[in-house]
Amino acid sequence: MTQNPPNLRPDLARATVPDDRRSEARPDQPTIGMVSLGCPKALVDSERILTRLRAEGYAISPDYAGADAVIVNTCGFLDSARAESLDAIGEALKENGRVIVTGCLGAEPDYITGAHPKVLAVTGPHQYEQVLDAVHLAVPPRPDPFIDLLPATGVSLTPRHYSYLKISEGCNHKCKFCIIPDMRGKLVSRPANAILREAEKLVEAGVKELLVISQDTSAYGVDRKHDESAWKDRAVRAHITDLAREMGQLGAWVRLHYVYPYPHVRDLVPLMAEGLILPYLDIPFQHAHPDVLKRMARPAAAARTLDEIAAWRATCPDITLRSTFIVGYPGETEAEFQTLLDWLDEAQLDRVGCFKYENVPGARSNALPDHVPEEVKQDRWDRFMEKAQAISAAKLAAKVGQRMQVIVDEVDDEGATCRTKADAPEIDGNLFIDAGFETLSPGDLVTVEVEEAGDYDLWGRLTA
Structure with missing residues (x-):
């Protein structure tokens, strides 16, 4: 059984849509392929581009050979991602020859054309109109209004039962290690009713889980001064608490990602205790020592953060806390x-990711003094992950014997791969069912009893 199916990995996507979600191109219909790299936010951008192209009469090809041109949606945050993006562009040029580049790395056109001068066009992140213009120039559309009927849900690159829902673009923070604001600009929030309309359509189409994403989810609506928009028979504020409350009434799991720990996050936790949204917070703490946080240009309030965590758990004891950290920062x-390790001991976070610091072209942190040697970074990463793994293993062991609802992601000959409410797709663990799974299908919500626990995953059996 595959724990991380490659066909579901946004960062490894090489086909545009799964076989059961694409239609054959009619004779002479222009056809576009896409390679989508990077984070879920980039995946949403890819879906929007493909949806627009489908609406204009283009067919979507799952391979290079069947495409008149290929769009490569790039990632440009880390050196490794930049290298992967250049490799993907090179592969598309070799296999197809007609390539349009977009996404975060597209903000540096000279960097791309310096490596690959034969690309047809380069556009930056969320520049949908420019991408379409480039496609029109390379492969003129030939729409047939009697045939090219766009599905109400648009084009999705994720499985049918879950979908990423982007609520804003950009970010107002100025973290020294990050260049996202330079690439994607300042915070621009969507109107609340537009988000809710999209969420409702997704649920009506069979989506069982909405994964809410942005660069800073808890800042949603700040740029709009939390204005109201008409939704159903009422007005809804452009505020994350109001938005979460409304989405929680649509009948799907609602999972919040990239939540900056503002004080008003405590207002979201009662919604989790009520069961309106999943008891899950993905908060990028990054570090715990105030001096490191200051050098990162992030709020240095680790002690108060521990108090907030305690308050969240008092309100919603089942809450799952996920975070990411950077070790070896200049x-x-x-x-x-050691302060970070001690903080992690006290915080007892459920899901933890860790990155070794690396310079990012254009980031202000590059100019900081006293960069940490690579071998020290590796040692600290190893020690951090060892502690995080032990915490994870203990927390999962405590779940043995519990009954819980899970969502089925994949079923094969060996069993069913599922997730609990504590697990986001691709980044967290899984729950596996290896007996009595034959009648299950992706998207099913079932109750299981946990029988076994590992460091990051669970195993269970179906219950009546």
């Missing part, structure tokens, strides 16, 4: 790193 001392 100037990080052994004592500062």
Whole structure:
């Protein structure tokens, strides 16, 4: 059984849509392929581009050979992602020859054309109109209004039963290690009713889980001064609490990602306790030592954060907390790193990711003094992950014997791969069912009893 199916990985996507979600191109119909790299936010951008192209009469090809041109949606945040993007562009040029580049790395056109001068066009992140213009120039549309009927849900690159829902673009923060604001601009929030309309259509189409994403989910609506928009028979504020409350009434799981720990996050937790949204918060704490946070240009309030975590758990004992951290940030001392380990001991976060710091072209952190040697970064990463793994294993062991609802992601000959409410797709763990799974299908919500636990995954059996 595959724990991380490659066909479901946005960062490894090489086909545009699964076989059961595409239609054959009619004779002479222009056909576009897409390679979508990077984070879920980029995946949403790819879906929007493909939806527009489908509406204009283009067919979508799952391979290079069947496409008149290929769009490569790039990632440009880390050096490794930039290298992967250049490799993907090179592969598309080799296999197809007609390539349009968009996405975050597209903000540096000279960098792309310096490596691949034969690309047809380069556009930046969320520049949908420019991408379409480039496609029109390379492969003129030939629409047939009697045939090219766009599905109400648009084109989706994720399985039918879950969908990413982007609520805003850009970010107002100025973290020194990050260049996202330079690439994607300042915060621009969508109207609340537009988001709710999209969410409702997704649920009506069979989506069982909405994964809410943005660069800073808890800042949603700040740029709009939390204005109201008409939804159904009422007005809804452009505020994450109001938005979450409304989405929680649509009948699907609602999972919040990239939630910055503002004080008003505490207003979301009662919605989790009520069962309106999933008891899950994905919060990028990044570090715990105040001096490191200051050098990162992030709020240095680790002690108060522990108090907030305690308050969240008091309100919603089942809450799952996920976070990411950076070790080896410029100037990080052994004592500062030890503070992070001690903080993690106290915080007891459920799901944790960790990155070794690396310079990003254009980031202000590059100019900071006292960069940490690579071998020290690796040692600290190993020690951090060892502690995080032990915490995860203990928390999962405590779930043995519990009954819980899970969502089925995949079924094969060996069993069913599922997720609990504590697990986001691709980044968290799984729950596996290896007996009595034959009648299950992706998207099913079933109740299981946990029988076994590992460091990151669970195994269970179906219950009546």
